[in-house]
Amino acid sequence: MSDLESRLQECFVTVFPDIPACEITATTLDTTPQWDSVATVILVTVLEEQFAITIDPGDFHKLTSYRSIREYLRSRPQNAALGV
Amino acid sequence: MRLEKYDSRQYPALSVAARKVGASSLLNKDFVDYYYLAQPWSELHLAFEEDGSCAAFIGWERLRFEQNGQEVPIGFATNFFTLKPGMGGFLWLQWMKSCSFGLVFGGSEQTHQIVRKQNFTYYPGMYVYTMNGRYSMYPGEPVWRNTLKRVLRHFVRRQLRSYKTRSFERESASITIEEIGSRNASRIEANCFSFRFAPKEDYLRWRYNSELGFVRYRWFNIFEQTKRVGYCVINDAPAQVIVAHSDGIDPKKLAYGILKAVFRVAENDEKKRTALLVSSHPAMQEIFTRYGFELDADRPMAIGSLRAKPNLEDPQHWLINFGLGDNDLRSFIFHSKQ
Numbered sequence: 234m235s236d237l238e239s240r241l242q243e244c245f246v247t248v249f250p251d252i253p254a255c256e257i258t259a260t261t262l263d264t265t266p267q268w269d270s271v272a273t274v275i276l277v278t279v280l281e282e283q284f285a286i287t288i289d290p291g292d293f294h295k296l297t298s299y300r301s302i303r304e305y306l307r308s309r310p311q312n313a314a315l316g317v
Numbered sequence: 318m319r320l321e322k323y324d325s326r327q328y329p330a331l332s333v334a335a336r337k338v339g340a341s342s343l344l345n346k347d348f349v350d351y352y353y354l355a356q357p358w359s360e361l362h363l364a365f366e367e368d369g370s371c372a373a374f375i376g377w378e379r380l381r382f383e384q385n386g387q388e389v390p391i392g393f394a395t396n397f398f399t400l401k402p403g404m405g406g407f408l409w410l411q412w413m414k415s416c417s418f419g420l421v422f423g424g425s426e427q428t429h430q431i432v433r434k435q436n437f438t439y440y441p442g443m444y445v446y447t448m449n450g451r452y453s454m455y456p457g458e459p460v461w462r463n464t465l466k467r468v469l470r471h472f473v474r475r476q477l478r479s480y481k482t483r484s485f486e487r488e489s490a491s492i493t494i495e496e497i498g499s500r501n502a503s504r505i506e507a508n509c510f511s512f513r514f515a516p517k518e519d520y521l522r523w524r525y526n527s528e529l530g531f532v533r534y535r536w537f538n539i540f541e542q543t544k545r546v547g548y549c550v551i552n553d554a555p556a557q558v559i560v561a562h563s564d565g566i567d568p569k570k571l572a573y574g575i576l577k578a579v580f581r582v583a584e585n586d587e588k589k590r591t592a593l594l595v596s597s598h599p600a601m602q603e604i605f606t607r608y609g610f611e612l613d614a615d616r617p618m619a620i621g622s623l624r625a626k627p628n629l630e631d632p633q634h635w636l637i638n639f640g641l642g643d644n645d646l647r648s649f650i651f652h653s654k655q
Contacts, residue, residue, distance in 0.1 A: 251594065252647055262403045262404070264318070265403075266402070269402035269403055270399050270402060270403060270405035270406035270430075271406065271408060271430050271431050271434050272406065273405070273409075273410070274404065274434065274435065275434060277407075277408075278435075278623070285369070289406075290320070290410065290411040293318075293320055293407040293410070293411065294318050294319050294320060296407070308615055311517055
């Protein structure tokens, strides 16, 4: 598992402690009942802290699932070195 | 999901969502277009599902406060609703990223869940006062007591003008008011409040425009002898007389002027209306309660940001009015022009 992936999983475990680790990567806004507005706010805040980034509101639409967030983070130049 | 700033072509999708969540003010398109499209400092943002339906929305205003004479810009959230869990959070963050500090005054339980998680600072003591109120029900109060209150209120409610007593007239004799239109509105520069909403004239004339079709605002300048000591704006609604905004150089003179404006607005009433205002200032509260206002509720106010804590003093020296943001427009808006 890449550093980026392990740190991303850490973020999701922090925000969604009730979701089993094996299901984290399948988490989406559409299918996860625990993913409410409070969770969204905390998740974005935790992502910004964990990856030392500022997420532009214009990119929020890319943050609706674990996988899309992973792709978004990979696309950011400062995370390219963290690998896949 | 896509996030977009509101324009009037999106009104059909917005109105469907507003109806579902009970955001009644948004069912009036004249209001929505005036409030969210007419000025750069008030915006509405929507989150759409893939099928084009609106799943969440939030509005915000950029308000100009003053803290000890220094300008403090603060974002005020309006009409925050989520139909689909999760999507509202993105809009909330969009709002928070648009301002240094955000202010929530009133608001839903969902809003306060986020506010608490974000460690906003709550400022207690923003008391809502009503004169000739219907009745107040409190959690845990027995049903019989609430029923009795309802019955009693029905018989004891009276005309607002009857609260204007001789002792009030005697005590406030040096204070006079003059009704003006919002076109002639002007702000108060010097005053004694440590923190207050202090917009410029262009905001005042827009937000509390006395010529709108969906709400009726009435403006009153307040004088002591010939010196202007304040002003207040009354939302003259069918069932309520709401003190929407005010400012002044002295709390007591302002309180007397506000009371005079309330009585002036209600002087020809046939209905038994309720008057409503907010005050956090003890000197003003004392005058309001002496002349008929009763404490109704503590309206939650919280200020915060994504990273920093606000540095504000004791709310007892603040001037806060009910009509911040869209507070006085949520349920009192006329729908006749739809």
